[in-house]
Amino acid sequence: MVHGEVQMGDAPALASAQLSTADQDSFATEADVIVVGAGPGGSATAAFCAMRGLSVLLLEKSQFPREKVCGDGLTPRAVRMLTRLGIDSTETAGWARNKGLRVYGGRTEPFELPWPELADFPDYGLVCPRSRFDDVLAGHAMKLGVTLHTGVNVTEPITADDRIVGVRDNQGREFRAPIVVAADGNSTRLAVAMGRQRDEARPMGVAVRTYFESPRAQGEWMESWLELWDGRPGESNQLPGYGWAFPMADGTVNVGLGMLNSSSAFGHTDYRALMRTWLATTPPEWQFDEAHQRGEIRGAALPMAFNRKPAYADGLLLVGDSGGMVNPFNGEGISYAMEAGELAADAISEAHSRGVGTPGAERALHAYPTALSSRFGGYYRLGTIFVKLIGNPQIMHLCTTYGLPHRSLMKLVNKLLANLTDEHRGDAMDHLINTLSRLAPPA
Template sequence: MVFDVIIVGAGPGGSSAATFLAAQGISTLLLDKATFPRDKVCGDCLAPQALYWLDELGCVDEVLDQADSCITAGYIFLNGKYLFTGDFPQNTRYPGFCTLLERKKLDYIMVKNAVKKGAIFKPGCLVKRIYRNDDYIIVDAVSEGTDIQFKGRLLIGADGANSIVSRSIGNVLRDGTTAVSVRAYYENVHGEWPQIQVYIDERFFPGIGWVFVNNRGRANIGIGYIFDKNFPVKDNLRKVFDDFVNRDLKRYLKGSRPASPTAGWWASFFRPRTVIADRVMLIGDAANLADPINGAGIHKAMESAYIASTSAVHAVATDDYSVAALRRYEALWREMDGFDWQVRQLLLSIAKNPNLKEVYLLLIKYIARLARADARFQGFCGGVFSGIIPAGDSISPAALLDAIPLDPAVWFSLFRASDRSVSLPVHDTILAGLNVIKTVGRFASNPSENIDWGVEVFNNAIGTASGIMQLPLLAAGIET
């Protein structure tokens, strides 16, 4: 049998694409090397955007039944001290809360949903080779030790960060900014549940730590660290994680017990060389689509699945699977997300230089003080970090004017020392001076990595600036 579409990978991206396609009568084969339910290293946080897409897919009720936690805010910590509380914005097209559900459960619900809509699912099927002739794409796989071959008109690569489909169309994995993360579960955690805590810390900056506790006191705890060829990971991540758990969280985790081994995985945050080829499209982590600011990728996998499936339906209807026809996917993606992604990538490229981390942490501290003193600005910060307010919108002059506190008392609060969680500005100023000396020393000792970094930031800034200049034209409906 020749399928209209073969999808490799049954994570959130692959199952979503299978659901959207099968629901429209497209013959769809979904392959995964794992047998489900299966574990996946993740923070398990379903952002409001993911809940929106689960609703579109028709399985949000089942997810919410199993998750039954509803979290409207996250607590942010800086170097172990409470900094501020970020709320999810209300009154957007997304729900005003996130929830937590282990991937073992989420991905199983989603796969069953795809099958219910008519997709054929083959678990335990490891894809080994992909090639094409004039009429089909051919997928060689191994299932229960036996070689097996599938034919399709179109292939969607949804096989995650280590994608064989991405490699088969010429991409090089981890060839740019990438995050490596580790996480473990703890049970019997005390305190307020459910809860999400985000840790910004000089030991793992650029990167974040997290403690996500569900409503049964089970915590998903992890840290992620950004690196690239100029700024490789110098520390032993496992050691930094153990230190985070045993030192920073010692009091918080008193009486709790580890409930899983510590496991790691990675995700990349650069645009691959291509996301399309003749008869092939990449979605989700296979296309490096996770959010560069907070690492969340479940909703991005679903969103890209939706866009890819509309292009796939068009390709099937016109019987045109050429790279030229599939450019539609790229174009739709650019329209929906292109500029936003460019801004987030610029922010990430600025932040990833660890030589400047003290400067950034100081900046974060002051932004947090403003956020604490002004509810509107706090909502804005929460919206930008969670990706609900598109980063592209957030840098428009109108959005900035709307968000930046106008009350002078709020700005004076920066110089108030009554809050024990932040230090005196005088102390900060001395610290900043010392940090500048430290930073200059680091720059001087490694000029080439910093020059490369400067060029990258410059290029990203130029890209973003040209995007800003196009905004009024796009708003007026003028194609550029």
């Protein structure tokens, strides 16, 4: 099978299989909402807005299917968002499920941590190449009535009285709507043009990844390495960063490593060389070698803990990486982008009914950052502290040596890192995590 293909039983709608109206005679340029960027954040925002009866223009600079540098891992949080969107994530629809995390650290044998059994979240994760996943999400949004224009590279906002009223692309084409969403990823040209600067004090990560054809592609666990070594663990030099290997349904494994800006090596490391050094220590039968590598080692940034604010002002909402919404505990950004998209759609539809431009509509739009903060603010604050602590390799080594062998402690850590607890009627661990998140001042 060609890399990137997933066999789907009941094939979902794909953006790449549908004609964008940009290819047709009528080229819509006005809507209730414009969403810039058709990654998971943008497509989810657009889909949730369409579900609420709004007309939506989704503008994407590339063509589907397109590559996106990512680990391709979907935790139960992200799976829940697929369900909320109405996308079938059952195995009969062709998705490959995994049952949890296999964690390496502190000793040769790994620890297996199944996804928790909860009322609020499913107990399985998925791994799907972003070339496919983003195509599915954008296609689903189109099925719900969203107009997707691909090949539209948005370069600037159109403003009136300091408020965004549309966008212009690099061909000078104009698109107008009273509310605009920047879901254009970490570099977010649109948010920058509207004056939203990045807060350098917030946590930030960098990660690289590639694919290998490997017998481990059939695995049922998402694997992660809390410590990397250039030889035998504990008997060689410890390398900076954390690694992962996520088995895909297409016979390959997505393998990568990441580093946080709390590490002293951040910003002056050759990440590709680091990855090669680490992979040379993996067992030869895993085939994480040049002969079995599929595609370049490619990297990108992970903006965390709301590193760009405010998430709403002057008619523009930020969703996903544009607003720095990656979870600092585990580098997960897909679910957070999609969840933000749903919260944004709530605020936008409320503003639309009240009459955009009225004080009531503005109050509804300002409720979006409040909703984000109340859902993730305290948790991200805890994550910011965590990032500072594990920036010190000795602290991480202590945790892996003494913490990992304690099953109930690791169960707690697993729930904390993946942000998987029941809000009501959870167990004592859920209660502890929820209370800490509530008490922490929002990030």
